[in-house]
Amino acid sequence: MQxxxxxxxxxxxxxxxxxxxxxVDWIRTDxxxxxxxxxxxxxxxxxxxxxxxxx
Amino acid sequence: xxxxxxxxxxxxxxxxxxxxxxLLRVLGPAHVWALGVGIVLVGEYMGWNFAVGKGGAYAxxxxxxxxxxxxxxxxxxxxxxxxxxxxxxxxYTQAKHIVGPLMAFNVGLYLVFAxxxxxxxxxxxxxxxxxxxxxxSGYEGVLDQRPFIxxxxxxxxxxxxxxxxxTLTFNLVITAIAFVAIIVLFLSTSxxxxxxxxxxxxxxxxxAALPYGWIGILAAMHFGLWFYLGIEGTTQAAEEVRSPARSxxxxxLAGIMTLLIAATLTWYICTxxxxxxxxxxxxxxxxxxxxxxxxxxxxxxLIWLLGIGTLFAxxxxxxxxxxxxSRAWFSxxxxxxxxxxxxxxHPKYRTPYRSIIFLVPIALIFAxxxxxxxxxxxxxxxxxxxxxxxxxNIIMFRRKWPLDSIKRGYEHxxxxxxxxxxxxxxxxxFFAVFLGYGTQLxxxxxxYIVVSLWFHFWRYRFVSRGAQFTMPWPKPKGY
Amino acid sequence: MAHYTPPxxxxxxxxxxxxxxxxxxxxxxxxxxKLGMSGAAKVIxxxxxxxxWEALGQSPVQAAQYEALGYTPASAHDLILARFxxxxxxxxxxxxxxxxxxxxxxxxxxxxxxxxxxxxxKFDRK
Numbered sequence: 299m300q301x302x303x304x305x306x307x308x309x310x311x312x313x314x315x316x317x318x319x320x321x322v323d324w325i326r327t328d329x330x331x332x333x334x335x336x337x338x339x340x341x342x343x344x345x346x347x348x349x350x351x352x353x
Numbered sequence: 354x355x356x357x358x359x360x361x362x363x364x365x366x367x368x369x370x371x372x373x374x375x376l377l378r379v380l381g382p383a384h385v386w387a388l389g390v391g392i393v394l395v396g397e398y399m400g401w402n403f404a405v406g407k408g409g410a411y412a413x414x415x416x417x418x419x420x421x422x423x424x425x426x427x428x429x430x431x432x433x434x435x436x437x438x439x440x441x442x443x444x445y446t447q448a449k450h451i452v453g454p455l456m457a458f459n460v461g462l463y464l465v466f467a468x469x470x471x472x473x474x475x476x477x478x479x480x481x482x483x484x485x486x487x488x489x490s491g492y493e494g495v496l497d498q499r500p501f502i503x504x505x506x507x508x509x510x511x512x513x514x515x516x517x518x519x520t521l522t523f524n525l526v527i528t529a530i531a532f533v534a535i536i537v538l539f540l541s542t543s544x545x546x547x548x549x550x551x552x553x554x555x556x557x558x559x560x561a562a563l564p565y566g567w568i569g570i571l572a573a574m575h576f577g578l579w580f581y582l583g584i585e586g587t588t589q590a591a592e593e594v595r596s597p598a599r600s601x602x603x604x605x606l607a608g609i610m611t612l613l614i615a616a617t618l619t620w621y622i623c624t625x626x627x628x629x630x631x632x633x634x635x636x637x638x639x640x641x642x643x644x645x646x647x648x649x650x651x652x653x654x655l656i657w658l659l660g661i662g663t664l665f666a667x668x669x670x671x672x673x674x675x676x677x678x679s680r681a682w683f684s685x686x687x688x689x690x691x692x693x694x695x696x697x698x699h700p701k702y703r704t705p706y707r708s709i710i711f712l713v714p715i716a717l718i719f720a721x722x723x724x725x726x727x728x729x730x731x732x733x734x735x736x737x738x739x740x741x742x743x744x745x746n747i748i749m750f751r752r753k754w755p756l757d758s759i760k761r762g763y764e765h766x767x768x769x770x771x772x773x774x775x776x777x778x779x780x781x782x783f784f785a786v787f788l789g790y791g792t793q794l795x796x797x798x799x800x801y802i803v804v805s806l807w808f809h810f811w812r813y814r815f816v817s818r819g820a821q822f823t824m825p826w827p828k829p830k831g832y
Numbered sequence: 833m834a835h836y837t838p839p840x841x842x843x844x845x846x847x848x849x850x851x852x853x854x855x856x857x858x859x860x861x862x863x864x865x866k867l868g869m870s871g872a873a874k875v876i877x878x879x880x881x882x883x884x885w886e887a888l889g890q891s892p893v894q895a896a897q898y899e900a901l902g903y904t905p906a907s908a909h910d911l912i913l914a915r916f917x918x919x920x921x922x923x924x925x926x927x928x929x930x931x932x933x934x935x936x937x938x939x940x941x942x943x944x945x946x947x948x949x950x951x952x953x954k955f956d957r958k
Binding site (some may be wrong): 453454456556558565569572627628645691692693694723727745789791793796797803805813815816819821822829 | 859928943951953
């Protein structure tokens with residue numbers, strides 16, 4: 299049956315599409331923003347915030 | 354750092370520590386439930402039946418309930434610690450604050466391995482399922498499963514990349530459907546609604562009762578974990594939940610209750626219809642036992658429902674695994690336990706995008722290159738090492754910070770009984786793994802010893818000492 | 833305790849660290865697999881020629897389920913008769929226990945020394 303062969307190709311194509319989207323967006327993000335901004339996340343923010351509000 | 358503004362509208366998520374882009378706090382308790390149960394529920398659709406092969410149907414039920422006790426302890430202990438340590442990374446962050454950096458590094462790796470391997474196992478199952486559907490629809494050639502394996506991983510990676518709220522809302526919907534499918538199958542085959550097809554007595558009598566004797570029950574513990582493996586992953590969402598101290602214990606404990614019901618029903622349905630030798634061989638026999646049971650029910654509606662349920666369960670699980678593994682990898686990068694490059698957050702989607710991307714090829718290597726039972730064993734072993742850490746963790750937590758020193762969102766009862774029970778059950782499971790997969794066990798621990806030395810003598814120099822302790826806790830007792 | 837300032841790690845160093853970790857991981861998982869030491873293979877102790885459901889030890893109900901699944905006695909032969917071998921040596925068991933205990937002891941010990949530094953730097957500066 300031919301249908302399943304087309305579905306196979308469809309799956310390959312969709313995989314490539316999702317992969318491409320991720321890679322393109324990744325490169326765009328990395329070139330648009332500085333490394334400082336991207337890796338600025340720190341652990342325990344909520345805790346520190348409630349602490350500072352209290353004190 | 355003093356120029357940051359907590360209430361800033363323009364830079365949401367900005368905190369006093371200099372965070373310019375952080376993870377987004379958008380999740381509620383239902384998402385926590387969906388994350389926990391979503392990862393695990395696939396365990397009822399495939400994989401748990403290896404326990405039947407290891408010791409027969411009764412052994413699988415005993416293993417199911419003992420593993421249930423093990424995971425109830427895990428859920429209680431985890432809920433207590435997590436209700437105070439609310440950060441992405443879950444057990445990794447707990448270990449860092451309570452036991453020490455090297456333990457934290459190991460725990461982080463356990464998490465990433467357990468979830469990435471599970472993700473690979475899910476993709477393998479999804480690919481298999483589609484080939485079965487192709488066969489049932491009259492396709493005569495051999496379907497290439499690879500594009501479907503790759504597609505499921507890439508689609509879910511894309512979903513995770515685009516944001517956590519959509520990811521876990523999607524999980525909530527498909528997990529609920531998969532859970533309802535089990536209930537419907539139970540109601541329609543057990544004789545509660547219409548005629549039942551259960552034949553437990555005839556299928557489990559004589560030599561089929563306990564084919565390996567008592568040692569089979571011990572051996573079954575190995576795959577008994579599979580009924581629940583991954584429920585501890587709820588803690589990874591800690592940094593993205595709106596009120597972690599309340600939602601995490603609630604979502605986790607509701608999750609373990611859901612799973613205890615689903616696991617027992619699954620055992621009941623499948624052992625009542627499928628002979629144990631077929632059921633217990635998850636490679637050549639019953640790859641998807643609930644689906645096979647539906648096939649024998651003779652109802653097209655049930656076949657479709659359970660087929661969809663199986664597919665949804667594998668997707669929900671892989672989805673949750675990508676979420677959890679990337680959170681753990683991300684938090685290790687953020688602390689420089691791993692290269693700091695991984696500690697990045699996407700400025701628009703607010704996800705740990707580099708960690709998500711990095712783990713895609715790793716998952717693909719295992720999904721395309723290793724057999725299912727081996728992949729499952731790697732996942733179980735990493736999980737098991739993590740569960741062995743938990744009792745040590747809670748005992749040290751209660752000793753360093755007694756109940757009156759910090760307020761907990763949830764306090765687990767009967768301490769230290771759950772810790773001791775958990776440790777004992779872990780020891781039994783180690784023995785069970787040793788019976789079948791001793792070489793992997795030793796290879797795995799050898800690996801962790803080597804990377805531990807690598808971390809202690811090389812990698813740890815890049816980590817700030819005091820700054821990695823981020824919880825606003827008093828000084829621990831005894832230091 | 834003096835404040836510890838970690839060195840900055842460049843892109844190349846980060847890349848090398850990732851490669852080391854990935855190679856170790858793949859090694860730990862695929863080497864036992866490739867060497868065929870992964871165990872857990874089932875063996876058929878006594879194959880039966882021209883099997884029937886009775887010879888395979890299946891009751892009529894069990895045989896009926898197998899037939900519903902599309903099996904014949906011949907095609908179900910391997911599935912039904914294959915068994916795990918749970919025999920093990922005391923030496924192997926003791927080796928495993930030693931390895932696991934040693935691993936956790938090693939880890940807790942190193943963690944403890946590192947943890948004391950962390951606590952000292954975090955709390956004693958105030």
